[in-house]
Amino acid sequence: MTSWKLWLPFALFLAFFGLVASGLLSPSDQTIESKMIGKPLPAFDLPPAVTDRPALSAADFATGEPKLLNIFASWCVPCIAEAPHLQALADAGATINGVAIRDKPEDIAAFLARNGNPYTKIGADNLSSVQLEIGSSGVPETFVVDGKGVITYQHIGDIRASDVPLLLEKLEEAQ
Amino acid sequence: MIAEAGLACLWLAAALSLLQLLAGGFSLAGKGAQLAPVIRPVAILQGLLVTAAFVLLIWLFLRTDLSVKLVAMNSHSAKPFLYKFAGTWGNHEGSMLLWVTIMGLSGSCIALLEKRLRSDTMIATLAAQAFVSIGFYAFLLFSSNPFERLPSPAPEGQGLNPLLQDPGLAFHPPTLYIGYVGLSVAFSFAVGALITRNVGPVFARAMRPWVLGAWIFLTLGITAGSYWAYYELGWGGWWFWDPVENASLMPWLAATALLHSVSVLATRGALRTWTIMLAVVAFSMSMVGTFLVRSGILTSVHAFAVDPERGSFILALLAIYIGGSLVLFAVRASTVREGTKFNYFSREGALVMNNVLLTAILGIVLIGTLYPLLTEAMGTKVSVGPPYFNPVGAIFALPMLLVMAAGPILRWRGDSGRRLVNLLALPALATAVTLLLVIIFGGSIGILPLLGLVLAVGLAIASVIPLFGRNLLRTPLSIWGMVIAHLGIAVALFGMASESAFNQEVLVASNVGDTHEVGPYTLTLNAIDPVAGPNWTALEANITAQVTGSNASEIITPQSRNFTSPTMQTSEAALLTRWNGQLYAVLGEENDDGRWQLRLWWKPFVPFIWYGGLLIGLGGLLALIGRTARDIKRRRYDMQDSDMQGEAA
Amino acid sequence: MRILFCMTLLLGMTGIASAQQSMPPAPYAYQQLDDPAQEAEAKALMETLRCLKCQSQSIADSDAPMAGDMRHQVRTRIAAGDDPEAVRAWLVERYGDWVSYAPSVSAMTWPLWAAPLALLVLAVFLMRGRFRRSNAQGSANAQDGEQG
Numbered sequence: 006m007t008s009w010k011l012w013l014p015f016a017l018f019l020a021f022f023g024l025v026a027s028g029l030l031s032p033s034d035q036t037i038e039s040k041m042i043g044k045p046l047p048a049f050d051l052p053p054a055v056t057d058r059p060a061l062s063a064a065d066f067a068t069g070e071p072k073l074l075n076i077f078a079s080w081c082v083p084c085i086a087e088a089p090h091l092q093a094l095a096d097a098g099a100t101i102n103g104v105a106i107r108d109k110p111e112d113i114a115a116f117l118a119r120n121g122n123p124y125t126k127i128g129a130d131n132l133s134s135v136q137l138e139i140g141s142s143g144v145p146e147t148f149v150v151d152g153k154g155v156i157t158y159q160h161i162g163d164i165r166a167s168d169v170p171l172l173l174e175k176l177e178e179a180q
Numbered sequence: 181m182i183a184e185a186g187l188a189c190l191w192l193a194a195a196l197s198l199l200q201l202l203a204g205g206f207s208l209a210g211k212g213a214q215l216a217p218v219i220r221p222v223a224i225l226q227g228l229l230v231t232a233a234f235v236l237l238i239w240l241f242l243r244t245d246l247s248v249k250l251v252a253m254n255s256h257s258a259k260p261f262l263y264k265f266a267g268t269w270g271n272h273e274g275s276m277l278l279w280v281t282i283m284g285l286s287g288s289c290i291a292l293l294e295k296r297l298r299s300d301t302m303i304a305t306l307a308a309q310a311f312v313s314i315g316f317y318a319f320l321l322f323s324s325n326p327f328e329r330l331p332s333p334a335p336e337g338q339g340l341n342p343l344l345q346d347p348g349l350a351f352h353p354p355t356l357y358i359g360y361v362g363l364s365v366a367f368s369f370a371v372g373a374l375i376t377r378n379v380g381p382v383f384a385r386a387m388r389p390w391v392l393g394a395w396i397f398l399t400l401g402i403t404a405g406s407y408w409a410y411y412e413l414g415w416g417g418w419w420f421w422d423p424v425e426n427a428s429l430m431p432w433l434a435a436t437a438l439l440h441s442v443s444v445l446a447t448r449g450a451l452r453t454w455t456i457m458l459a460v461v462a463f464s465m466s467m468v469g470t471f472l473v474r475s476g477i478l479t480s481v482h483a484f485a486v487d488p489e490r491g492s493f494i495l496a497l498l499a500i501y502i503g504g505s506l507v508l509f510a511v512r513a514s515t516v517r518e519g520t521k522f523n524y525f526s527r528e529g530a531l532v533m534n535n536v537l538l539t540a541i542l543g544i545v546l547i548g549t550l551y552p553l554l555t556e557a558m559g560t561k562v563s564v565g566p567p568y569f570n571p572v573g574a575i576f577a578l579p580m581l582l583v584m585a586a587g588p589i590l591r592w593r594g595d596s597g598r599r600l601v602n603l604l605a606l607p608a609l610a611t612a613v614t615l616l617l618v619i620i621f622g623g624s625i626g627i628l629p630l631l632g633l634v635l636a637v638g639l640a641i642a643s644v645i646p647l648f649g650r651n652l653l654r655t656p657l658s659i660w661g662m663v664i665a666h667l668g669i670a671v672a673l674f675g676m677a678s679e680s681a682f683n684q685e686v687l688v689a690s691n692v693g694d695t696h697e698v699g700p701y702t703l704t705l706n707a708i709d710p711v712a713g714p715n716w717t718a719l720e721a722n723i724t725a726q727v728t729g730s731n732a733s734e735i736i737t738p739q740s741r742n743f744t745s746p747t748m749q750t751s752e753a754a755l756l757t758r759w760n761g762q763l764y765a766v767l768g769e770e771n772d773d774g775r776w777q778l779r780l781w782w783k784p785f786v787p788f789i790w791y792g793g794l795l796i797g798l799g800g801l802l803a804l805i806g807r808t809a810r811d812i813k814r815r816r817y818d819m820q821d822s823d824m825q826g827e828a829a
Numbered sequence: 830m831r832i833l834f835c836m837t838l839l840l841g842m843t844g845i846a847s848a849q850q851s852m853p854p855a856p857y858a859y860q861q862l863d864d865p866a867q868e869a870e871a872k873a874l875m876e877t878l879r880c881l882k883c884q885s886q887s888i889a890d891s892d893a894p895m896a897g898d899m900r901h902q903v904r905t906r907i908a909a910g911d912d913p914e915a916v917r918a919w920l921v922e923r924y925g926d927w928v929s930y931a932p933s934v935s936a937m938t939w940p941l942w943a944a945p946l947a948l949l950v951l952a953v954f955l956m957r958g959r960f961r962r963s964n965a966q967g968s969a970n971a972q973d974g975e976q977g
Binding site: 413414415416417420422423424451521522523524529532533536537539540543544547548551555558560561562563564565566567568572575576685686687688689751768769771772777779 | 853854859860861872876877879885886887889890891892925926927928929930931932937938941942944945948949951952955956959960961
């Protein structure tokens with residue numbers, strides 16, 4: 006047998022080693038980003054989730070002003086954590102529309118009463134259909150939608166205090 | 181003091197394995213011949229010490245000693261005895277200790293029992309075994325100490341994942357580890373033989389029982405794991421090509437190939453470099469599997485606390501052992517004579533094809549498992565699943581079934597085509613008849629299940645042909661083993677194909693009193709009752725299963741369980757096994773309208789998958805017994821290195 | 830084994846689970862389509878779509894509520910007459926190739942699909958050296974044997 010053939014297994018092993026070592030050094034993040042960024046918000050028309058906020062449809066976003074679309078639920082613990090920061094965004098002038106996932110009106114009302122209500126409109130998405138339409142894979146998530154109704158940015162997970170300026174900046178960019 | 185004693189045993193065992201390596205290294209280098217006699221006793225003592233450490237850890241778990249971190253993290257005083265015991269290895273540290281314990285005991289066994297090998301090869305083998313052990317000792321002692329104490333004892337343990345509290349799963353991991361470690365012994369033999377340039381039939385016969393043993397345990401481990409997933413997860417799936425499942429399949433594929441090439445080497449003195457290569461590959465696959473499972477590098481977030489540091493440690497060990505042995509292979513293999521060439525039409529010819537096809541399947545599984553990692557490194561996430569593995573694997577698996585049917589019938593060295601055609605006429609006919617029957621009565625089924633069904637029937641018949649014309653009582657056990665193992669493959673294949681082709685699913689929301697039909701059964705939901713177990717409470721559905729049109733009926737009771745410590749909900753499927761299939765019932769949630777969700781399946785011949793697995797294991801066991809008995813006899817009558825004709829592959 | 834992993838993930842959220850369960854699952858999450866042919870199509874498709882919550886399960890065998898919602902989407906779309914591959918494409922458009930267990934052939938994945946061919950060539954190459962060429966009949970016979 007020629008000697009180069011005998012080195013072939015070692016070469017294959019080096020390739021394998023390089024691959025997994027690089028995979029180990031840059032641990033994969035488990036988040037699945039939406040592929041809808043840069044695309045128009047798909048059409049939807051959700052019923053109202055609570056009595057004191059109007060219902061939400063895709064048309065509500067194409068009004069010339071950039072807005073936030075926040076995916077949340079009363080059963081979601083990180084949503085409680087992000088509530089004050091959402092309020093901070095609302096206080097800074099951001100318009101936040103909520104999409105409540107798989108939730109009962111009374112639960113949402115109780116959640117909002119306890120944690121504050123930064124939302125302008127809230128749609129009830131009991132089948133996660135809007136969530137699936139915009140490529141969101143979890144709760145909470147926040148999308149920036151520009152005035153033409155095009156999704157420009159996705160924030161996965163709860164909003165921390167440090168994320169607030171970034172989201173405001175993204176809203177600014179979406180002008 | 182139990183924990184400290186355990187740690188002391190572990191350190192001592194580690195020190196002994198270092199001594200074993202150094203003594204072996206020096207005596208091979210010709211600088212310490214006087215060291216050679218200590219190697220065997222050191223290997224035996226090392227095995228005993230590490231076993232003592234493991235027994236002490238079991239003791240800690242049985243006592244639920246909450247001052248030990250590992251116990252506090254993984255056990256609970258209210259856990260049933262069996263799971264306190266099995267909980268010892270239901271975690272990363274404990275399972276690694278189990279791993280080195282099996283490795284140490286294997287080393288002791290080689291040192292005690294192996295008398296055939298040339299002494300320098302023997303020393304090199306034990307040194308290689310010590311070299312591998314040292315890495316795992318270092319891993320345990322420096323990064324995963326199982327005996328670590330807590331600053332102050334925990335008030336109560338955190339408990340064991342309820343899904344793991346199952347008799348099947350309690351013994352599934354150790355079974356796989358024994359298989360993995362058996363392959364590490366084969367690896368040590370291969371390295372020893374390469375170092376001392378002693379690759380031949382004697383080496384093959386010394387290695388064969390380890391390969392066979394490892395292979396039996398891997399077979400049983402995979403079979404048990406698959407059955408566990410099938411009944412415990414509540415969806416009736418038995419294989420999903422998940423990275424963790426693949427991690428256990430790859431060593432099995434490599435071991436299967438190795439098993440067959442070892443036969444060729446033992447019998448014909450050929451396939452020397454190939455066998456060495458396979459021994460290295462088989463152990464690599466155990467290491468790769470362990471690495472994939474523990475590092476969390478692929479998104480199959482395993483129950484073991486995934487930790488990049490541990491991942492790096494295993495990867496470093498992998499680089500040293502596998503990289504090192506492959507370099508050794510590249511340097512030394514050219515000096516190994518590959519042996520005579522074969523006729524296409526001979527037992528060894530078929531075995532070569534079997535080896536190449538198995539290796540190709542292994543390649544497909546490895547590439548498919550790692551590919552998402554490659555694309556992610558380039559910025560794209562993809563998933564590779566059944567739509568890839570099934571058809572692509574079949575490209576190689578289908579011809580392999582044909583080789584499997586023909587191989588055992590062929591004679592060594594060369595055979596006539598006419599004889600083969602005559603012998604295979606019956607299986608071919610059976611295949612054709614089955615094909616006709618399935619096409620007429622089977623309805624529309626996919627091409628892969630169809631091929632699986634008909635080839636399984638043909639293979640089942642072909643696999644018993646080697647018994648034709650023999651006196652069954654005087655047939656060597658190794659022949660029986662081969663026949664039964666091959667039959668097992670056919671049986672398992674039949675179960676898989678039948679489940680894919682004819683599975684019936686009924687999902688219903690049911691009121692109490694409603695009846696539902698699935699497969700041959702009519703099911704009536706009688707009641708939903710609360711029941712309680714040692715560390716869980718459950719809702720239990722009481723369902724009458726009646727064979728439609730007859731009076732025979734039975735009660736089945738699927739449960740929806742809520743475990744305490746840790747809190748978790750699981751569904752316990754109810755299974756009703758008949759010769760021709762299994763009824764599988766799961767109780768789901770209660771709907772708002774008071775109806776209960778039931779998931780019901782009739783899965784024709786599905787238990788054949790695991791019967792097949794057991795048959796394969798049994799075949800391996802018979803072959804192991806037969807081989808060992810013959811080796812002992814051979815050793816007694818003639819010690820000469822012979823190229824004797826073996827009876828079977 | 831996969832459920833085990835997401836179960837462990839869920840362990841930390843058990844408090845949530847009960848609240849989540851108060852909402853009934855989507856109508857077609859646990860209900861089959863009336864037309865068996867359509868149900869079979871939907872089922873085959875669901876087995877090859879990846880659950881977003883439980884990352885190593887298909888949506889066909891996951892108890893995660895979101896998997897239930899995805900099943901509902903798949904079944905309603907199939908019932909509306911959509912082609913299964915169109916439903917897959919709809920999800921891939923939103924979540925990328927990750928969501929489908931059937932890798933499409935693209936610039937990124939062609940080597941994956943070429944792998945069996947490469948292995949086949951390698952296999953022939955490896956085997957060729959092992960066999961005796963002297964017996965010309967040998968090779969013809971071997972092929973007969975394989976078909977038997």
